[in-house]
């Protein structure tokens with residue numbers, strides 16, 4: 420007899436929404452996360468595009484979502500999942516901590532993504548010591564300092580707007596032009612202390628024990644530039660956090676979980692949801708929508724066993 424009808428791996432917006440729908444469908448549910456519930460929104464300053472919320476702090480939204488799961492008595496355990504296996508028709512969720520193994524009738528993988536790195540000179544050396552991927556965590560220490568943001572998409576622009584209120588100068592170095600929401604881009608462009616370098620390849624970082632600046636090259640003219648700074652924030656895209664599921668044969672070449680419109684993978688009883696699945700728009704609202712659909716599919720699967 421399986422421990423749970425459904426185990427959800429990851430407690431970001433996708434996992435938490437899945438747990439709410441599954442609990443309301445009377446499934447016994449366990450949600451696992453290696454970190455505190457909330458996922459990436461914990462480290463997001465303002466979310467301005469989640470319907471009905473206006474502007475809300477990311478951590479506050481995470482708390483509200485978690486409270487909602489607890490009103491439905493969803494079980495939660497701090498665990499890092501390292502593998503999923505099938506044995507005698509049961510699904511085994513294998514965790515790092517104490518080699519704990521849970522069994523389930525169905526599983527939703529909602530493990531999200533992590534920031535991609537540039538892979539350039541001195542990046543590893545300054546990672547966590549001058550290069551950060553989290554403006555909420557490290558932005559406060561940048562008051563009155565010269566700061567560089569690498570990237571020009573939605574995350575880069577949103578976090579730049581947040582940082583612009585704190586820092587002395589903000590330089591944005593991006594591979595193309597700013598590609599984020601036009602209203603947000605216009606807001607940034609209108610700020611006097613913000614300089615934008617579009618169409619640039621980052622060559623590396625320089626400094627001593629501390630980062631001192633960034634070196635980049637125009638992809639249009641080949642002109643090289645160095646900008647001195649105290650801190651760099653990188654927002655250049657995402658890598659799916661799906662390494663534990665490689666053995667299942669359900670990932671695409673980029674490592675995203677391949678799902679259909681009902682969030683089913685090709686393995687019966689295993690579903691995907693949120694940023695870790697193949698899709699075009701990775702946002703809180705789409706993660707929640709995936710979670711709802713995945714939970715409904717899991718409920719149908721369990722009821723038909």
Ligand SMILES: Cc1cc2nc3c(=O)[nH]c(=O)nc-3n(C[C@H](O)[C@H](O)[C@H](O)COP(=O)(O)OP(=O)(O)OC[C@H]3O[C@@H](n4cnc5c(N)ncnc54)[C@H](O)[C@@H]3O)c2cc1C
Pocket residue numbers: 428429430431432433434451452453454455456457458459460462463465466467468469498499500501529530531532574577578660663692693694695701702703704706
């Ligand atoms: C800087 C930034 C700003 C953003 N701003 C916005 C915004 O304004 N509006 C918006 O809609 N979206 C925004 N997003 C995107 C949004 O945060 C994501 O789309 C959303 O969090 C995805 O939810 P998820 O549940 O799929 O994954 P995640 O939020 O990534 O959660 C995945 C969870 O899985 C856990 N996990 C991973 N691997 C394991 C494992 N092996 N075992 C156990 N647990 C595991 C992680 O710890 C994490 O808690 C932003 C993202 C970033 C990075």
